[in-house]
Amino acid sequence: MPLLEATAQLPRLRRTPRLRKRIIFAEGHDLRVLRAVQGIVEGQSAVPIVVGFEKDVCNRIAEADIGLRVGHDLEVVEPHDEFEFFDQWLAFSSARQMKWSVPDLPLFIRDSRNTASAARLVVGSRADCLICGTSGEFPWHFVQLKEMLASLQRQTAGTLHMLFANERLLCLSDIIVDEVANPAQLAEVAVAAAQHVSAIGERPRIALCLDRCGKDSLSQGDRLRKAAQLVKAAAAELDVDAPVALVDAMSAVDGSGRAKRTDVPYNVLIFSRAGIAATVRDVLRSNSDWSEVGPFLLGTANRAHIVTPEISFKTLIDMASFAGRNLDGSSSSVGSTGRNTHNLGERW
Numbered sequence: 510m511p512l513l514e515a516t517a518q519l520p521r522l523r524r525t526p527r528l529r530k531r532i533i534f535a536e537g538h539d540l541r542v543l544r545a546v547q548g549i550v551e552g553q554s555a556v557p558i559v560v561g562f563e564k565d566v567c568n569r570i571a572e573a574d575i576g577l578r579v580g581h582d583l584e585v586v587e588p589h590d591e592f593e594f595f596d597q598w599l600a601f602s603s604a605r606q607m608k609w610s611v612p613d614l615p616l617f618i619r620d621s622r623n624t625a626s627a628a629r630l631v632v633g634s635r636a637d638c639l640i641c642g643t644s645g646e647f648p649w650h651f652v653q654l655k656e657m658l659a660s661l662q663r664q665t666a667g668t669l670h671m672l673f674a675n676e677r678l679l680c681l682s683d684i685i686v687d688e689v690a691n692p693a694q695l696a697e698v699a700v701a702a703a704q705h706v707s708a709i710g711e712r713p714r715i716a717l718c719l720d721r722c723g724k725d726s727l728s729q730g731d732r733l734r735k736a737a738q739l740v741k742a743a744a745a746e747l748d749v750d751a752p753v754a755l756v757d758a759m760s761a762v763d764g765s766g767r768a769k770r771t772d773v774p775y776n777v778l779i780f781s782r783a784g785i786a787a788t789v790r791d792v793l794r795s796n797s798d799w800s801e802v803g804p805f806l807l808g809t810a811n812r813a814h815i816v817t818p819e820i821s822f823k824t825l826i827d828m829a830s831f832a833g834r835n836l837d838g839s840s841s842s843v844g845s846t847g848r849n850t851h852n853l854g855e856r857w
Contacts, residue, residue, distance in 0.1 A: 530555050530833035534825075535627040535641035535650075537561030537585060540573055542643060545825035547575050550582045554830045557583045558636055560623040588626040596622035596653075603652050624650050628657035631812055638833030640825065642815040650815045651685065651806075658809055665690075666808035667698035668783075669705055670790045672799040678711055679799070680777045681786035682807065690781040692732050696739035699779045701807040703747055704836040706777055708811075715740065716758040716775040717751035720782050729781070750775075755789075802827045811836050 532549070534542045537559025543566070546557040559566060563585045570577050579585050588596075600621040627639040641650050655661045666685040671678065682702040684690045695717060703713035717733040730752045737751035758778050780786055786804075793799045802824055806814045814832055816825070 529553065530637040531558060531635070532556070532829045532832055533558040533560065533586070533627045533630055533636040533639045534643075535560050535623040535639060536643045537623070538565050538569060539643045540569060541820070541822040541825060543569055543573065543575055543577065544822035545829065546583050547577055548822070548826040549829055550577065552826070552830075554826070555833075557829075558586060558630070559583060560586050560588055560627050562587055586626065586630065588622050590626065590629075592625070592629065593622070596625045599625070599653070599656065603649060607648060609646075621645070621649065622653075624653040625657060628654055628813065632657060632659075638812045638814070640814050640816060640828060640832060642817060643820060643825075644818055647815055647817075654806070654809070654813050654815070658813060660809050660812070664701075664808040665694040665697040666806065667701065668786055669702050669803060669805040669807055670786055671705075671802045671805070672790065672793060673802070674797060674799040678706070678709075678776050679793075680706055680713075681780070681789050682777065683780040683783050683786040685783050690732075692735035692739055695733065695736035695779065695781055696743065698807055699736065699740050699749065699777070700743050700747075702777050702779065703744065705805060705807075705811070708831070708834060708836050711776065713747060713777050714775050715747060715749040715777045715779060716753040717749065717779050717781075718755050718758055718785075719752045720780060720785065721755075733781070802831075805831075 532555040534546070534557070536542055538561045542559060546559065549555050549557050563579060566585050567579055569575075570579070577583060624639075624641045627636070627641060630636045631639050641654075651666070655666075667682050668685065670681045672681065673679075680702055682698060684694055684698050686694060699715055699717065703715060706713040717736055719729060719733070733751035737749045740747055740749045753775070755778075758775050778786075778789070780789075790799075790801065794801065804814070804816065805811075805828075811832060811834055814828060816828065
């Protein structure tokens with residue numbers, strides 16, 4: 510049974526849209542992807558497409574005895590096109606730049622262009638959203654998406670982990686930047702995270718959290734306060750506090766009463782450095798019964814997401830039911846105040 514059927518407190522995340530979205534999975538050879546496609550076909554929640562070599566996909570379906578028919582239940586797109594040389598060059602140069610130790614470089618170059626191929630289908634409107642990352646490393650998938658998707662070239666990227674437990678929602682989000690995140694970038698990611706939360710019918714309550722280990726700890730409070738001002742300017746209806754210590758933000762989540770507004774617990778925590786959200790997620794899940802849907806990739810208008818290699822096929826089904834939705838058409842008007850949320854004020 511898919512994860513969010515068990516956590517029935519948020520059925521809207523799995524609500525089937527009137528017009529089924531076309532979801533493309535980059536790793537079509539992955540058995541979890543094929544099992545997820547089977548669940549999607551049975552639930553009629555989306556139209557599935559996979560990238561891969563049709564012979565390999567058919568063999569995996571037959572070996573696992575999955576009731577799927579290529580060309581009827583799902584479409585297979587083989588990564589052969591006029592962009593092959595560019596993708597191979599990108600794979601090689603990125604591997605060298607990231608100093609990866611690739612034992613079989615020709616095999617890596619041949620098999621590493623599925624994400625780029627899927628992204629081109631999204632750009633060309635052949636698919637509404639792509640999901641990648643069931644294998645490989647996050648930086649490599651991100652390099653390809655940033656190269657292909659215009660939104661990632663002009664908007665600040667971030668990750669969003671949606672956690673559920675005991676009728677509670679908690680979203681953890683951070684920013685993917687090499688340097689110190691500025692207030693405009695923080696605000697941009699905060700608004701994007703709020704749009705995702707609003708899309709499932711929850712009211713976002715945002716805490717911009719202090720990073721005690723950051724190199725800029727002295728100036729961080731001022732930047733977070735400026736970011737909160739930009740969030741309010743972009744979406745006046747949002748509840749946002751800054752700066753908030755992580756212990757206080759988590760105290761509000763746990764109901765222990767040390768946060769600023771204990772009557773309204775935070776459900777969106779924003780961190781200014783990449784990796785913190787995933788670390789907090791790991792701690793929570795190791796000590797309690799939090800379940801996750803995600804991670805979602807912010808900055809793509811819900812059109813591309815990079816999951817983790819340990820993701821289950823049930824969570825892939827849940828992500829596919831949400832991916833590709835128009836976030837501006839949600840029940841809340843977060844971010845739809847007439848301003849461009851990808852350009853929140855001047856760069857500080």
